[in-house]
Amino acid sequence: MEFISIALFFIALFGLITSKNIIKSIIFIMVKQTAVGMFWLQISAGDLPLPPIIYDTDLLAEIEVMADPLPQTLTLTAIIIGFSVIAIIITMLNNLFRQHNTTDWKTIEMLQKNI
Numbered sequence: 001m002e003f004i005s006i007a008l009f010f011i012a013l014f015g016l017i018t019s020k021n022i023i024k025s026i027i028f029i030m031v032k033q034t035a036v037g038m039f040w041l042q043i044s045a046g047d048l049p050l051p052p053i054i055y056d057t058d059l060l061a062e063i064e065v066m067a068d069p070l071p072q073t074l075t076l077t078a079i080i081i082g083f084s085v086i087a088i089i090i091t092m093l094n095n096l097f098r099q100h101n102t103t104d105w106k107t108i109e110m111l112q113k114n115i
Helices: 002-018 022-045 057-065 069-100 105-114
Strands: none
Touching (some): 002 022, 022 069, 022 105, 069 105
16 A cells, blocks of 8 residues: 555655646645655554554553554654644745745746846
8 A cells, every 4th residue: 555655755746846836836745745644654554453552451462463653653743844844835935925926936036036
């Protein structure tokens, strides 16, 4: 199942490279972050059916068949940091749009050269 997240990552990377609109670029960055998180979770869980939660001390014998909680924790941290980065990017886009009234990469680049 890891191939789905890998394919999603490369589709988002292609979209990020070929995008001419800043808003689309932000969306592709978000898709890339989601693909990386999906990949980490798929790798960490593998074929292990049990979540890393111990309800009873009798289940301590089954600890070898539980998923590793560290990648899940790191994925959650990456999601929170990703949302913070996207919020900052959107704030910067808002200021850029107020200055130039466009979200096109090439138009903004031409306007920056004329200043």
